Amino acid sequence: MRLTPMLGPAAVAAIAYVDPGNVATNLTAGATHGYLLVWVVVAASLVATLVQFQAAKLGVATGRSLPELCRERLPRWASRTLWAQAELVVLATDLAEFVGAAIGLRLLFGMPVAAAALVTAAVSMVLLELRRRGRRRFELLTVAALLLVGAGMLYDVVTVGHQTAAGLAGGLVPRLDGAQSALLAMGIVGATVMPHAIYLHSALTRRLEPDGPARRRPAALVRRALRLDCGIALGGAAAVNVSMIALGAGLGALTAGAWSGDLADAHEQLAARVGGGAALAFAVALLASGVSSSGIGALAGDFVMEGFLGRRIPTRVRRLVTMLPAVAALLAGAPLTTLLVVSQVVLCFGVPVALFLLVYFCRDRAVMGGLVNAVATTRVAAGAAFVVAAAGLCLPVLLLW
Structure with a gap:
C-alpha cells in the first residue's frame, strides 16, 4: 500500500508556521x-x-474535521460558542498575514499600504480558486511558497554572516535572560502553535480515505504516513524559523545592536550593509509568507464555518467578508506593528481551545478506532497543551503591560 496519496496536507498547514508573525518574532x-x-x-x-x-490522524480516523466533530458531539450552544471564537481566530490570522504581505509589497515595489492590501486580497482569492481546481495543485503551490520563504531566509543568513556554529549549538540549551527574553519566548510559542492550522489540517485529511473513515488501511501504515508527512513539513518549517533567528542574530551583530527587529528596517539594513540581492531575497520571502498564509487562513475559515455550523456560503463571498476588517484597518492607516500585536493577542486565546478539543477527541477509542492515542501520547499531548496554553494566556498580559 502506497503512502504517497496521504502526503501533502501537512505542507499546507506548515505555511501557518512561517507566517509574518513568526518572521517578526524570530527576527526580534x-x-x-x-x-x-x-x-x-x-521545542515549540x-x-x-x-x-x-x-x-x-483525527481527520483520517473519523472522516470529520475537528469543527464537525464538535458540532456532532457537543451541545448546540457549545458548538456555536466555539464557532464564534474560531471566527475571531481566523480574523486575527488574516490581520497578521495581510500586514506581512503589505509590508512585503511595499518593500519590493514601494507600493502604498492601501494598494498592497487590495493586491493581497486579490491574490488570496486566486489561491482559493486554485484550491477548487485540485488538491494536489494547491499543495504543490504551498510547498513552493514554503521553499521560497526558506530559500530567502537561508540566502540572507549566508550573505549576512556573523553566525557561529558554537552560538547556534549554545542556543539549544534551555535558559532565559530577564523579562524581555521571557516575553519573546512566549511570543515564539504563541506564533508557532496556530489554532487555525489545527482546524485546517483535520479538514484536509478527512477525505484521504475515499470510502470514509480509515478502516481499509492498517492503522500502523496510516500512522507512518502521517508521521512522515508532518515530520517533513513541520521539520522544514522549524528549520526556516531557526534561520530567522540566525538572521536576526547576524543583523544584530552586523549593526552592533543598532537594529532592534523591525521588518522594514531589516530590509534597509540589508540593502545598506549587505547589498540589494539580500534585501530583495528578504522582501520576496516576506511577501511569499504573507500571501500564502493569507490563502491558508481563508481556507481554514471555510472549514470552520462548515464544521461548527453545518452551513456553507460561496467561498468568494465568505472571503470578502472575512478579509474586510484587515483591509479596512490597512486602508485606515493603522500602525502595522500595533496590528501585529493585536492579532497575536487574539490568537493566544484561541490556542488552548483548539488544543484541548484535539486531546479530548483523540483519546477516545469510540471516536478514533484503531488510531486512538496511546495513554502515553495522550499524557504528553495534554502536558504540551497545558504549557502552550499557559504561555499563550500569559502573553496578552505582558504585551499589554
Whole structure:
C-alpha cells in the first residue's frame, strides 16, 4: 500500500508556521538576544509536529474535521460558542498575514499600504480558486511558497554572516535572560502553535480515505504516513524559523545592536550593509509568507464555518467578508506593528481551545478506532497543551503591560 496519496496536507498547514508573525518574532529574538531562544523554537516546533499529527490522524480516523466533530458531539450552544471564537481566530490570522504581505509589497515595489492590501486580497482569492481546481495543485503551490520563504531566509543568513556554529549549538540549551527574553519566548510559542492550522489540517485529511473513515488501511501504515508527512513539513518549517533567528542574530551583530527587529528596517539594513540581492531575497520571502498564509487562513475559515455550523456560503463571498476588517484597518492607516500585536493577542486565546478539543477527541477509542492515542501520547499531548496554553494566556498580559 502506497503512502504517497496521504502526503501533502501537512505542507499546507506548515505555511501557518512561517507566517509574518513568526518572521517578526524570530527576527526580534535574534536581534536582541542572539541565539538564546533557539531552544524555544525547537521545542515549540516539536509540540507543533505532535499537534498537527493529532489533527491529521483525527481527520483520517473519523472522516470529520475537528469543527464537525464538535458540532456532532457537543451541545448546540457549545458548538456555536466555539464557532464564534474560531471566527475571531481566523480574523486575527488574516490581520497578521495581510500586514506581512503589505509590508512585503511595499518593500519590493514601494507600493502604498492601501494598494498592497487590495493586491493581497486579490491574490488570496486566486489561491482559493486554485484550491477548487485540485488538491494536489494547491499543495504543490504551498510547498513552493514554503521553499521560497526558506530559500530567502537561508540566502540572507549566508550573505549576512556573523553566525557561529558554537552560538547556534549554545542556543539549544534551555535558559532565559530577564523579562524581555521571557516575553519573546512566549511570543515564539504563541506564533508557532496556530489554532487555525489545527482546524485546517483535520479538514484536509478527512477525505484521504475515499470510502470514509480509515478502516481499509492498517492503522500502523496510516500512522507512518502521517508521521512522515508532518515530520517533513513541520521539520522544514522549524528549520526556516531557526534561520530567522540566525538572521536576526547576524543583523544584530552586523549593526552592533543598532537594529532592534523591525521588518522594514531589516530590509534597509540589508540593502545598506549587505547589498540589494539580500534585501530583495528578504522582501520576496516576506511577501511569499504573507500571501500564502493569507490563502491558508481563508481556507481554514471555510472549514470552520462548515464544521461548527453545518452551513456553507460561496467561498468568494465568505472571503470578502472575512478579509474586510484587515483591509479596512490597512486602508485606515493603522500602525502595522500595533496590528501585529493585536492579532497575536487574539490568537493566544484561541490556542488552548483548539488544543484541548484535539486531546479530548483523540483519546477516545469510540471516536478514533484503531488510531486512538496511546495513554502515553495522550499524557504528553495534554502536558504540551497545558504549557502552550499557559504561555499563550500569559502573553496578552505582558504585551499589554
